[in-house]
Amino acid sequence: xxxxxxxxxxxxxxxxxEKMEHLELRLSEHLQPQDTEVxxxxxxxxxxxxLSVATVYVKTCRREIPFNKKGKRLYFYKNELAEWIRxxxxxxxxxxxxxxxxxxxxxRKI
Numbered sequence: 001x002x003x004x005x006x007x008x009x010x011x012x013x014x015x016x017x018e019k020m021e022h023l024e025l026r027l028s029e030h031l032q033p034q035d036t037e038v039x040x041x042x043x044x045x046x047x048x049x050x051l052s053v054a055t056v057y058v059k060t061c062r063r064e065i066p067f068n069k070k071g072k073r074l075y076f077y078k079n080e081l082a083e084w085i086r087x088x089x090x091x092x093x094x095x096x097x098x099x100x101x102x103x104x105x106x107x108r109k110i
Contacts, residue, residue, distance in 0.1 A: 038078035045076040049085070 004012050045067075046053045057074075059065040066080040091099075 040076040040078060040081070042074050042076075045074075045081060048076075048078065048081060 046056045068075045
């Protein structure tokens with residue numbers, strides 16, 4: 001590590017900032033999300049959902065699960081399956097109580 005004099009500090013700071021900007025640029029390029037979406041076939045979708053392949057076929061037949069069909073093949077987007085799982089979330093008792101109390105307050109105001 002080199003010792004700097006007081007007169008060299010501004011130049012050293014500028015050099016340090018340039019290196020930091022370069023590192024931030026390289027890091028942001030590396031961390032950018034990929035444009036490619038992950039596509040599953042039936043077997044991969046079943047493994048992702050922890051269901052049997054037959055259950056996945058039944059859910060597609062009943063249109064309970066998001067899917068794409070091209071010819072005779074079924075395809076599933078990973079992000080759509082994850083969103084489908086999130087939509088099945090059940091509310092907790094405190095959340096239900098809070099919604100009920102808010103609904104009752106609105107009813108009283110009317």
